[in-house]
Amino acid sequence: MTVESVKPAQPAAPQLPVPPLAGGGVPVLGHGWKLVRDPLGFLVRLRDHGDVVRLKLGPKTVYALTSPALTGAMALSTDFKIDGPLWESLEGLLGKEGVATANGPRHRRQRRTIQPAFRLDVIPEYGPIMEEEARALAERMGSGEPVDCTSESFRVAVRIAARCLLRGEFMDERAERLSVALATVFRGMYRRMVIPAGPLYRLPLPANRKFDRALADLHLLVDEIVAERRASGQKPDDLLTALLEAKDENGEPIGEQEIHDQVVAILTPGSETVASTIMWLLQVLTEHPEHAARVAEEVKSVVGDRPVAFDDVRKLSYTNNVVVESMRLRPAVWILTRRAVTETELGGYRIPAGADIVYSPFAIQRDPRSYDGHLDFDPDRWLPERAKDVPKHAMSPFSVGNRKCPSDHFSMAQLSLITATVASRWRFEQVSGSNDATRVGITLRPYRLLLRALPR
Numbered sequence: 210m211t212v213e214s215v216k217p218a219q220p221a222a223p224q225l226p227v228p229p230l231a232g233g234g235v236p237v238l239g240h241g242w243k244l245v246r247d248p249l250g251f252l253v254r255l256r257d258h259g260d261v262v263r264l265k266l267g268p269k270t271v272y273a274l275t276s277p278a279l280t281g282a283m284a285l286s287t288d289f290k291i292d293g294p295l296w297e298s299l300e301g302l303l304g305k306e307g308v309a310t311a312n313g314p315r316h317r318r319q320r321r322t323i324q325p326a327f328r329l330d331v332i333p334e335y336g337p338i339m340e341e342e343a344r345a346l347a348e349r350m351g352s353g354e355p356v357d358c359t360s361e362s363f364r365v366a367v368r369i370a371a372r373c374l375l376r377g378e379f380m381d382e383r384a385e386r387l388s389v390a391l392a393t394v395f396r397g398m399y400r401r402m403v404i405p406a407g408p409l410y411r412l413p414l415p416a417n418r419k420f421d422r423a424l425a426d427l428h429l430l431v432d433e434i435v436a437e438r439r440a441s442g443q444k445p446d447d448l449l450t451a452l453l454e455a456k457d458e459n460g461e462p463i464g465e466q467e468i469h470d471q472v473v474a475i476l477t478p479g480s481e482t483v484a485s486t487i488m489w490l491l492q493v494l495t496e497h498p499e500h501a502a503r504v505a506e507e508v509k510s511v512v513g514d515r516p517v518a519f520d521d522v523r524k525l526s527y528t529n530n531v532v533v534e535s536m537r538l539r540p541a542v543w544i545l546t547r548r549a550v551t552e553t554e555l556g557g558y559r560i561p562a563g564a565d566i567v568y569s570p571f572a573i574q575r576d577p578r579s580y581d582g583h584l585d586f587d588p589d590r591w592l593p594e595r596a597k598d599v600p601k602h603a604m605s606p607f608s609v610g611n612r613k614c615p616s617d618h619f620s621m622a623q624l625s626l627i628t629a630t631v632a633s634r635w636r637f638e639q640v641s642g643s644n645d646a647t648r649v650g651i652t653l654r655p656y657r658l659l660l661r662a663l664p665r
């Protein structure tokens with residue numbers, strides 16, 4: 210036995226100071242009331258207190274990171290895992306065994322299973338479905354009725370995810386049901402996360418019943434999709450086959466519950482994020498007609514008069530920059546959390562084991578220290594000669610590290626294709642009853658964007 214081995218374990222960061230406490234807390238509630246009243250404004254202003262700040266949410270201490278370098282350092286470090294109140298409430302509703310909430314060896318194994326379906330060289334196989342769905346959306350916009358961007362964006366996002374990744378028969382009807390169920394579930398889920406008043410949600414009120422029905426339908430649909438694939442005896446080379454054939458750490462087939470939770474864990478982050486981003490893209494095309502016109506000109510010069518095809522997307526650099534700039538200023542994912550698995554250090558401060566840490570991509574992507582004209586909508590800032598000046602991790606809408614979104618290429622391809630397809634065909638204006646103010650939920654999106662589509 211060596212002398213070292215009998216010494217008491219040394220904490221990792223014993224001498225380091227604790228981060229400063231953010232200003233503006235009140236007794237009992239701490240900063241909680243500010244976070245509920247004006248979450249985005251509160252998170253943006255935290256940077257004035259330092260790169261790492263302590264928040265009091267009731268009796269609980271939470272640590273907030275406000276610099277891109279530290280958010281990147283945390284995402285890339287093994288000292289943190291996915292956990293905390295946000296994830297616990299998600300697990301309760303969507304299942305505990307899916308990739309989005311798992312940690313450790315199970316998470317690594319699940320990532321290995323799903324990753325092939327999202328590989329860059331596989332994405333072109335989804336091209337025909339993406340083209341078809343983008344054109345169908347543009348077609349529906351010409352119905353003469355105001356375009357309800359919330360339901361249309363959900364529809365196209367869910368249809369693309371379900372048709373590309375799960376295939377199967379009756380997917381048209383199922384994608385439609387999925388998009389209605391998911392839209393309702395997401396609305397209710399955020400309320401349940403920020404106001405965790407369990408018994409209240411069990412009361413037989415119309416809103417609760419609607420939520421319960423939508424959640425039950427979501428789980429039922431997933432069971433139907435899995436059962437139908439099994440009954441078909443077919444094994445196409447797709448994500449669902451990969452999930453059904455997956456083996457656990459011991460080489461045994463994975464359980465039914467895990468298969469179910471995995472499908473849910475891919476469909477849910479895959480629909481709300483893309484749908485919200487499409488809503489913002491439509492809002493941007495409406496608010497900035499000059500940028501929309503440039504997108505249309507670019508499409509015309511690259512594509513001519515035929516419909517935009519999947520293969521055109523990589524040549525549409527201005528359109529891609531509009532998508533990225535829209536995601537910078539109006540990110541769907543506005544807050545992310547982690548939990549420290551061990552005592553550790555961030556930015557020279559001590560972070561205790563078990564601490565919950567939050568950061569806001571919304572705040573990071575609007576930081577004047579990272580962006581000139583930080584609130585200007587300026588797609589050309591993503592031209593290579595200017596983009597090189599953007600600090601590392603100041604624009605990571607899909608995050609980095611082991612929890613990075615597997616769907617970055619899949620998402621960017623469809624977002625650019627949809628933007629090019631609709632902007633080259635239509636100009637937009639808001640109609641009465643439309644409200645494009647930011648609605649804070651699980652994702653950020655406009656409250657209720659209603660548009661009139663005018664031929665370009």
Ligand code: HEM
Nearest residue numbers: 308309475478479482483486542606607608612614616620
């Ligand atoms: C994870 C963003 C679309 C599936 C994530 C994370 C971010 C993100 C930031 C990391 C969360 C964290 O660090 O805690 C986005 C954005 C999207 C998008 C901005 C679209 C604009 C999609 C789509 C799918 C998807 C289309 C699937 C079809 C997932 C999954 C995870 C994830 C399964 C969990 C990964 C893990 O924990 O290992 N996404 N996402 N996402 N995303 Fe996406």
